[in-house]
Amino acid sequence: MENQNFILFTTGWQAYQAILEHDCLWHSIAEHELKSALVQTFGFSRPFHFLDLACGDARFTSRVLAEFPHCHYSGVDSSSEALREASQFVGKIKGSRELIAQDYLAF
Secondary structure (H helix, E strand, O other): OHHHHHHHHHHOHHHHHHHHHOOOOOHHHHHHHHHHHHHHHHOOOOOEEEEEEOOOOOHHHHHHHOOOOOEEEEEEEOOHHHHHHHHHHHHHOOOOEEEEEOOOOOO
16 A cells, blocks of 8 residues: 555646645645644744655645745655646745755655
8 A cells, every 4th residue: 555655646646636626635724733833833933944844746835834934944755746836836935945856754
């Protein structure tokens, strides 16, 4: 099963996008919890660095981090297709941002 999941995330990007669009993995809940944790920990004025391992297209994370003007973002993913899409979404983040094409375990 583990190998099948890897194939989905590396070659089945369109299928994964459909999963995200229908919120099958409850990203909306994770997005809400992430924002709550960041507000509680940093507020909106304290700088911090956010490392996003296996960031995918960073759609949900970017939406949250865009509200934190002093956030510095690093996203790591092995999928070049995901990172191409992520480059559009991370543009919303006001602080510095970088996308790194690498397996997150190796990183």
